[in-house]
Amino acid sequence: MLSDLSLKELKEYAKDLGLPEYRGSQIFDAIYSGKTLEEISNLPKSVIEQVCKDWPSYKIVKRYDSKDGTKKYIIEFDDAEVVECVLMSYKYGNTLCVSTQVGCRMGCKFCASGLNGLKRNLTSGEMLGQVLLVNKDLGGTVKERKITNIVLMGSGEPLDNYDNVIKFLRLVTSEDGLNISDRNISLSTCGLVPQIHRLAEEGLNITLTISLHAPNDEIRQRTMPIANRYSIKEILDACRNYIDKTKRRVAIEYTLIKNVNDSKACANALISRLKGLLCHVNIIPLNYVKERGLTGTTRKEAYQFVGLLEKGGLSATVRRTMGEDISGACGQLRNSYLGGKA
Ligand code: SAH
Secondary structure (H helix, E strand, O other): OHHHOOHHHHHHHHHHOOOOHHHHHHHHHHHHOOOOHHHOOOOOHHHHHHHHHHOOOOEEEEEEEOOOOOEEEEEEOOOOOEEEEEEEEEOOEEEEEOOOEEEOOOOOOOOOOOOOOEEEEOOHHHHHHHHHHHHHHOOOOOOOOOOOEEEEOOOOOHHHHHHHHHHHHHHHHOOOOOOOOHHHEEEEEOOOHHHHHHHOOOOOOOEEEEEOOOOOHHHHHHHOHHHHOOOHHHHHHHHHHHHHHHOOOEEEEEEEEOOOOOOHHHHHHHHHHHOOOOEEEEEEEOOOEOOOOEOEOOHHHHHHHHHHHHHOOOOEEEOOOOOHHHOOOOOHHHHHHOOOOO
């Protein structure tokens, strides 16, 4: 698919088709404007016929607009698989939450994305497609893009689709393309330790976000199967290495689940675990997922939990919730779009 290719690769692609180099640039402009073949006006019919089999056919099939400005999109690919991505508008810009896989095989008990396992990985071009389509929907162009920040927090485990995610990050940060700064990109992982070490070597200084959700392995194992494979110690060691290599502060996600990880003892254990680590903790009351039967705390309880962490010397905040009226947690929207048959 052509959105997998960089400008340089598209110029080579054009050359291989026997076309002049500038046709490669025109194809690039059309791809990055999110154009369908029908919308292209500056390429001759003969060229269109040559490129049509490789043209991306991803499209927005549904958009939900929340009262708070959040927009959720269902995007469909050429094999009819769908993912969701979410646009959140802040004072400083627009953040797009991008999906990296159709489904997920990590099996976290509180998460809707993995309810039916992993369907397939997304290609780099399909991840970029989410950004290009939403940018176009907002009236943005390549030069004047409307999306300023990206978080890899949609459905899927990004580090379980490592090569495609890295390729996507290189495309989306490329100066020729959307040129989004790596400082404005976050990658969230449930903690695949070897891949965190690899990521530290990529020269991509993105923000690493760890979905920790527990202060010790025993509690973590109750909701996150991956905790049987890697310990919190190994994850935090990998974080230290990441900080060392990139000089970036890591983010720790901690979803508060009623009677699982929300006690004062948990807060204290978390403080001792994270003390001295260059990190910021995001506390999120669990979004209720009916298929999972786990409940979140109230926001008031979340603020109390943050208070304990701050008293213990950690930097922590309660994450703003957005778009609750149009289905909150990851995977929920796709599931409701598919009528629970995903
Ligand atoms: N697989 C990656 C990224 C996707 S999930 C990861 O695990 O980090 C993005 C974040 O949403 C993760 O922190 C995940 O644990 C959290 N999450 C999943 N289900 C949730 C729910 N029901 N309520 C609140 N947060 C949830």
